[in-house]
Amino acid sequence: MRRTPTPTPVPLQPTDQTFIRPPLNPTATSTATATATATSEPPTATPTPRPTPFPPGPPTKLGVVVTRNVPEIFTLAATRNLALIKTLEHDVNFVSELKRLSPDTLIVGRPPFPDQLDLEHLDPLPEARRFVEQLLPLASDPQRMAAYAGWEAANEPVAVTPAQMQRLADFEAERTRLLAAEGIRSVVGNFGTGHPDLALWPHFYPALAAAKTAGGYLGLHEYSAPEMWFGTGKSQLAAGADEGDEGWLTLRYRKLYRNYLQPAGLAVPLLMTECGVDGLVQDRPGPPGRGWRDFVDYWTKTLRVRPNGAGYYIEQLAWYDAQLRADDYVHGAAIYALAASGGWESYELLGEALEIFSQYAAVHPLRG
8 A cells, every 4th residue: 555644845825726727638538428308207317428549659658556466457467568567466476477468567566564764763774684684585586586677665755854865865775785786676765745855855866876876766656636737837726836847746756857866967767656646645726535536526527627537537647648758767657556455445446447547558559
């Protein structure tokens, strides 16, 4: 399951202005709702229209987070067009079959430990050694080594001071070096949405330098709500604000790479190890909610932007995909989640959303 820390406040000030919704990807359109005709019989509920299928397009950078072995993940992998699968299921037969079905898909593992690090009191080098000792019996299996592109460590670490960020960087750098000595790559960071404060990134450079040397990745999580583009461009709460092609939640990665990592020579390959709609982000418009399912009524009945909520969610992901494709250093983005863990059902892709996403993936060119 994911864990959302308290987000870093972003410079968005509430106003009475209606936030601006950017144009949708023109390849992602939906059928309009049919108008009911009055009769003498009791009215029949109008069925929700099916979204118009996506036409063929360029290779997607989207993939999924999968939490357990479900048959749908194999059907999806068989399209051979998932950029990234992040898995919490590490059965060797499971991951080997995913890699066989889709050899060009990057598979990233989230280990069952540690969920968090006490960055205020962390002794980074001994903790990194303990982490590697725990992970190696799992990660060093030859079949897993052939399947996995890299392994995460702590999920959504929260560093709020330079000292905490430095300790985290030292931990990540050391565990990356130790795993690299065993032929295993790392995905460092995996910060939550809106984290860390941009000014803290120079203190994380040692971890990025180690990842660059070892052929690893930087992991970030990007979510927004009530739609995925809120906080990007002109979709702000502050009147007249415009972030251009960047954002404070989704597309925040561009601020990081343009202002910090590229000038420092540390533009390591980037993986969005989680993404989607998450109502737990702060300073946003719209109703209370968590995952995308909690916003379906808002999209379909309040905004009335589309009659099909699942289809509209995949349109938002298609918009995000188009943004990611503009940046060569982005190698994949995993939608949370397929077979969501207990308590996170509102993020669940299984059902109509997965059917629509599968069609989207299938009509993009095969990899390899």
